[in-house]
Amino acid sequence: MALKITVIGTGYLGATHAAAMAELGFEVLGLDVVPEKIEMLTRGEVPMYEPGLEDLLRKHVAGIEGSSGRLRFTMDFKEVAEFGDVHFVCVNTPQRHGEYACDMSYVDSAFGSLAPHLEPGALVVGKSTVPVGSAARLAALLPEGTELAWNPEFLREGFAVNDTLHPDRIVVGVGSERAEKLLRDVYATPLAEGTPLVVTDFPTAELVKTAANSFLATKISFINAMAEVCEAAGGDVAKLAEAIGYDDRIGHKFLRAGIGFGGGCLPKDIRAFMARAGELGADQALTFLREIDSVNMRRRGAMVExxxxxxxxxxxxxxxxxxLGATFKPDSDDVRDSPALNVAGQIHLQGGQVTVYDPKGMANARRLFPTLGYADSALDAVRGADVVLHLTEWREFRELDPAELGAAVSERVILDGRNALDPALWRDAGWTYRAMGRPSA
Incomplete structure (x- = not known):
């Protein structure tokens, strides 16, 4: 009998996972407690911008003409429990207000609502990013005859659909051979394509995502620390990154200096990791992450200065x-902890007349910073500007015509907060070009 899949939580992670499971051929039932979200998804619409996700959703949502009909949505935990064989929990774990630790209330609520209705033999699979030790605690909430597995997500915003259908690795923390077999069946297609499967225990599976994000954050903050040294010494951080990147032990990825990282994952994940290490008595192991966080936050102030x-x-x-830019990265509409918006907000609070343009993040930016000015295009944003700040590396901004923009500004001065523009192109059009960590370039 074919497995039936449920997905608890239909935010960024859950909506993507549900659509991908339907694409892999499974009957899927998604659940959320927010009626508006369920209504949107049932219409084949997604509440966030993610390339390819809405098309994939419409391909499978029941009731849409031409769809496979394999994907439906509900708000009823009893219906979910009766429908599914494998239940993926994909709810959010934000940073706790006023603390470093993560807020587990959504995860706890999902398990508490699902557990009383579960059928014997059901497998619950956690995908949310949680503090190590959570899985063992949550497993105790499940009724006898059911079990838990942990299967961390590794989605990159802007690439989430591909990352789900063609992951670079699949990690499963399991307590039995049966749980491993069920997850091998769920992921049979990517496994057949050669995706590596790492089978481990609960604590290791829980640690993988936070360890990976901590490593990436360290690499980003390292090159940004080098940018600070280059500023002081008159060096060029872009050439420095190029030179050290040829060492294949280091590599070129994540070595572009700029205003630092943001979003809903890296900042809160490294802080939650530090908090959990402290609870475990291993806080000294992660004290370096405090400086990683500090370097990252300093970059925003450096851009303002x-x-x-x-x-x-x-x-x-x-x-x-x-x-130019409001989202924390390109190919997303996510403005959570966005360095670009943080810089814009700081300058605005200090009296600057700030006008922002972003290809996809305008609505979310307006909700978060309603007092900033907003424009409908890059050209409109720069009209009369005394300085232009390039703060999110959208392809659209790399393809701008410097001469056209130059005719609209008050002063041809551009500051590249992402080291992503072509300096020669802008200087040839009469601009003063300055990038972070490249005072002599």
């Missing part, structure tokens, strides 16, 4: 500042 310097070193009051 670079803008001040470009405007003559005085106050921002009365100065027009154009900001």
């Amino acid at each position: 670079m803008a001040r310097e470009a405007l003559g070193g005085g106050a921002f009051l009365g100065k027009r500042v154009a900001v």
